[in-house]
Amino acid sequence: MTHVLVVDDDPGITRFFQRFFAQRGVATSSAHTVEEFNLQLEKEFHLALVDIRFGPVDGVQLINQITRKHPHCAVIAITGYASVKTAVQAMKAGARDFIEKPFTDIDQLQRQLGVYLKQPDPNRDEDDPWPDLCPILRKIGMICSANSPLLPILRIAMRIADSDIPILILGETGVGKEQVARFVHEASSRQNNPFLAINCAAISDTLLESELFGHEKGSFTGATETRQGLLELANKGTLLLDEVADMPVRLQTVLLRVLEQKEFLRVGGRSPIRSDARILSATNRLVDQLAAEGTFREDLLYRLDGIRLEIPPLRYRKDDILLMMRDFLKRQDFPEDHVSPDVERYLTAYAWPGNVRELNQALRHAMALAGNGPITPEHLPARIRHAVEGCRQDRDGFSWDQDLDQLTKRILQDWLQKKDCTLEELEQTLKQLNREVLFRVVEHLWFKYQKDKSKVCKVLGINERKFRYILYELRPDRGDSL
Template identity: 40%
Template sequence: MPKLDQILIVDDEIEVGTFLSRLLVRKGFQTSYAETGADAFQLIASTGFAVAMIDLKLPDTCGLDILRQLKNNQPDCEAIIMTGYATTKTAVKAIQLGAFDYIEKPFDDISEIEQLVVKAFEYRHRITGQSGGQHEWQAIANRTGFVVGNTQKMIRLATVAEKIARKNINVLIQGETGTGKEVLARFIHAASSRSDHTFIPVNCGALPENLLESELFGHEKGAFTGATSMRRGIFEIADNGTLFLDEVGEAGLPIQVKLLRVLETGEFLRVGGEKPVQTDVRIIAATNVDLEKAVQAKNFREDLFYRLDVIRLELPPLRERKEDIPLLFNRFISRTGNLQVSPEVTRALLDYDWPGNIRELVNIANQAVALCDGNTILPSHLPDKIITRSSEQTEVLTENGKVAFSGSPVDTLEAALNAVRHGKNLTRDNIIKAYTINKQIGERLYEHMTTLGVAGPLPPSLREVEIKAIAETLSFYKGNISTAARSLGIGRNTLYRKIKEYGLLI
């Protein structure tokens, strides 16, 4: 069992190790010191720790390897990474591996070390249930409308986001459309030291390139037709604040060059301007495309990608955090009153896949509130696409031995029709088989209708049969009259006459 005040210090500089040990002992903590990775691994295997301070650069190993071993052996131990300025990006990655935080060397403020260690202890106590209270970020999340939920993936994401928010580094948020990238960006801004300054979102895919350039960097009077006065751009307005570049992957290469210059030098030129303008802006970029693939395809500059990708946060799609759906739905409907949600509605929401993610859930919630004339949201207040998917599922064995799920054979057929309508999983190899199965289903259903005494459709008339045969034959032979006539067993003139008679299009 770890001692409640036991701290592991790992640093190859004996002076640093001695300094930290004396500092923390004076504060009432117990310390163990490891000069090498081998020493650290041995201590981790033999002694329990509440907090560890680990240097990234060691002569025999990497601090990240020690962090991994520590988290494997003692997952409740909170790690503080010590890093030089040149390895800040690696230290930020350590947070994603489970580190509590990082501190840069050389240490300029001793009180910062003490405060960070105390915070690590407090966080460990809260996580292990030794003390109550909410997460540090909960108040900020509530204020910004960032509904984290109860999934470990989202809790970890919020924890990492809150930690890196305090660092003056750029952030890249990735996630499908509608997952809440702008809400996460606002949360990071609110948790940062820039929270008292401006937060400005810009959708890089919503404006033509010439307008986007003027929007971002401003323009001088007379820079182009209609520029009757000087106009400040968003980079200038957002000075000391945060700029959220949504869909940054949609920005053209000329804009990417200008963005890179701002990130590298902190200055830019207004459109038509000659004098550089200084700015201090934190960039949070977001995209629903794979920027690494865009770099490989030469659609996105590699140097800009690495400038933006200092820390990457991945927002999971709603289908991967379904246990949060009832909480989210109740939060959205509570904006307009105190409504209840029926169990059938909750089940329907959980059964749906949510391709539009949280944005789609918000729309469904607003629609349900608008249709509800009582105090309970019912299935009739939901769209058909939600209700259809929520039918009780049973197993159906398909021809290839796979198990499909459906509430009934009719639901299965409806699902198959939707799949065919959108061309899902259809190939040159299986489409003929699908067509044959479809015909057999029609024949078997007609037989069952007769057995059940259900009136089926009337047999087609000779005219209907003829029209269908001619139309399908012409389509098959791509309108070739001679070939179609031979296939039908009639002359070309007869085929021409019937095409005219039935009003068919060639």
Template identity: 40%
Template sequence: MVPKILIIDDEEHLCWALSKALQQEGYHVLTTTSPHEGLEIIRDKQPSLVILDLKMPEMDGIEVLRRAKEMQPQLPVIILTAHGTVETAIEAMKIGAADYLTKPFDLDELKIVIKQNLLITRLTTEVNFLRAELTKRYQRNMLVGNSPAIQEVIKLIDRVANSNATVLITGESGTGKEVAAITIHQKSPRRNGPFVAINCAALPEQLLESELFGHEKGAFTGATSRKLGRFELADGGTIFLDEIAEMPLSMQAKLLRVLQEMAFERVGGTETIRVNVRVIAATNRDLTQAIKKGLFREDLYYRLNVFRLHMPPLRERKEDIPLLANHFLEKLRSTYFVHRISPEAMEMLCNYHWPGNIRELQNVIERAAIICQGSEILPEHLPKELHESYYRPKELVINFPDEGISLEEVEKELIAKALQKSGGNQTRAAQLLGITRSALIYRAQKYGLLGEKAASSEQG
């Protein structure tokens, strides 16, 4: 979009000359000799930048600036002033003017000032947009759940977020450790600073050191320029060290020093870099056992384990599964146009034991959304392991008298219970009993629990 520049100056010839010069630079230019009309243009046309004369008969430039800033706080205003009113120009800068030039001014200098302020405005707009998008992204990835287990985690996060304490997050893979780290960052005073994550298991030792602390040009083969490390990039914010237990012992010693001093040198460098970073680490391993095996430094463990946060596995918070499943579906809705999960499919989701935890549930929902041709996820859209888990033999509770019952009566009662529990579905009843469907039909007919017509129609 072509920037729109408004010139407000009571000297008509100056307005004309500046308009011609700036139009040649590709700008869309509006001019007026009336401060009141200038304010109307600002309100109605919303220019990208204003060039404002400080001394005008109808209204003082300071008052025009003040009213313009009330209408459009981020609007850059360049003040034009005579030599004798520099003090007033400084006052204008305090109110919010972007810059000022004294008359007579150099046209090339004005062009440079315009370009600089338009660039600053564009970059500020982009930063605000990206920050808003990141905030939305973090909000979409905030911890979800009403179960006592996850509510306790949320309560602990609220307590630790406002401190600078180092946090160690433990839990099985896929339980949401990174989401918890993001939530701590978003609720902390550092929320406007960077959140920088690194997986310590994903890189070999030399590359991990370079990623964490950066390197100088020529530090090793392939280091063709200086590289800033994650700690340097996280200055003023939070660094998240995922899979911390996989970090080599030699790197653990270097990390310990950084945690103690908040200072380090880039690989191949001698300059000490000091940072202000909050550290959050995570692991799915038992660090106390790793210490006993000599795989993890005890002093580093105590430095990291200032505040422990344990993420519960999904099997311990099954009441959150419907909420999580619909949360993931909501994020996919605009892409796959799937709007709901059927009660039968939701029952299967709630019945499954989820060894991969929340990450597995998210993947299952996305897979089902891809497979689904309609607007509703049905049981047939779910993977076979959920079907196997749902239909595997389950305990059938039967109350018998203490004595005087035969084995045949026990068998008959079990088959009757299985058929009742499966709603008459012979295949599922057989799965509940752990026998073949043909064996179920034979025994059910033997005890008069299944008519010939029902058996043949089921077989057909």
């Protein structure tokens, strides 16, 4: 018999669920206190509903405990309407979904929870482990393995796809931010309308303005006819502002006004235009730092940053690397068994600073060199071979030298590109480097110990409060994601 655990300090809520599940032939246990929770944790259950405001205790911690002790148990967070952000944090901690109090729509609750009460289907297609996500992944050609740290992010994306919460997608270059934006679009009821993206870093201030908002005929030299902008074209669909942190400051001000007033003017236009485009934004920059330095408007950041989806770097997604490799070769009709096992070792040991984009390039390179023969490590780009062969790896095959070398180079290169490099700036750059290295250490341990905060703290020799403090000190933009 299916067994559900309800963790809520409000007896009204536990009684409600006891009745709800009894009517559906499901046994329920409840926990109103931490002591009761600890007792229940030792028992077996298939589904747990956890209030994220559980008295003095952080419900997210309880979710963590359940998912570690019962990895196959689905956990659903219970949240008040105003705390969707916290619910998203709960999903980052391993909850599969969240339900919002008060429960007024019983049919909706039945639909949401019913999925988790079903017995596993013996005929289930093993290639389709998440029937809700897989059709979308297939449609957009996106790969995500069952163990991927990307999976909880996609679950969150799926859950908030139809809301109007602004989504800010963060992650290193080539990690799949645009793919995730497309996923949000496809998971929403906007899917049959356009999905458009614009790179805010790639074009000049005036061209970007005209691309975004359109222009009237004759509004500037070369404007020979009236053109709609992307905001207008994406009406009822989705517009991704890629590299949003690089948007020129003047346009940031215009965009903020447009988001506030919900209407805009074409360049040279007089009549306000309304667009029901859902705006998503993405960046690989440290956006909070830019806001603190004044290069990115804080009020605009606040507007765009309803919920952050942090896309994990490819080096923490080793199963994804192998799945992507197989998928790539399959699409090129390259026989899968034509790849030497050593290649897989190289691919999973490399740090992939250019993430998925770099992986695809490396596979293209290897295929071209291998011709009709099997792909061996010699066919991989030299930088990958050298990085893997020349580096020290820890017991998991993680290559610190490579990862930290690349990080150092990137940060110092950024510094060198500044026009007048003063000593003071160098000092700041080195401080930033220090922080980044420390953050990488924490990030690495976080994934290594499968997000078990207490284990990470033990290794670092600090308590959990200090851990949070360090994270926010190091990278306020990423503290949320760990």
